[in-house]
Amino acid sequence: MNLSKQLATMQQTLSQLTEEFQQLQVYIANLEAENEWLRQQAAPAVQNNSQSENDGLHTLQKLYDDGIHVCPAYFGKTHDGGCLLCMEVLSNVSN
Numbered sequence: 219m220n221l222s223k224q225l226a227t228m229q230q231t232l233s234q235l236t237e238e239f240q241q242l243q244v245y246i247a248n249l250e251a252e253n254e255w256l257r258q259q260a261a262p263a264v265q266n267n268s269q270s271e272n273d274g275l276h277t278l279q280k281l282y283d284d285g286i287h288v289c290p291a292y293f294g295k296t297h298d299g300g301c302l303l304c305m306e307v308l309s310n311v312s313n
């Protein structure tokens with residue numbers, strides 16, 4: 219491979235890396251925003267250790283209703299509704 223072909227290949231690679239880097243920056247920004255939102259949702263439960271079990275259930279139920287998994291498998295990720303694992307967790311906590 220001659221020098222100009224090598225240079226063209228390197229430029230293409232650099233261009234792809236730059237694009238991937240920009241996508242990662244957007245991904246990270248979205249994760250940081252989601253993390254901040256989750257912190258705000260969980261803050262009342264974390265700050266008040268003396269809360270009753272009903273408050274804890276209410277917090278979990280609210281997170282689930284807001285579209286966030288509360289099951290161990292997907293905790294913190296968003297859902298489109300109807301996660302059986304979450305329903306199991308909410309059912310066990312309320313009993």
Ligand SMILES: [Zn+2]
Nearest residue numbers: 287289301304
């Ligand atoms: Zn779930």
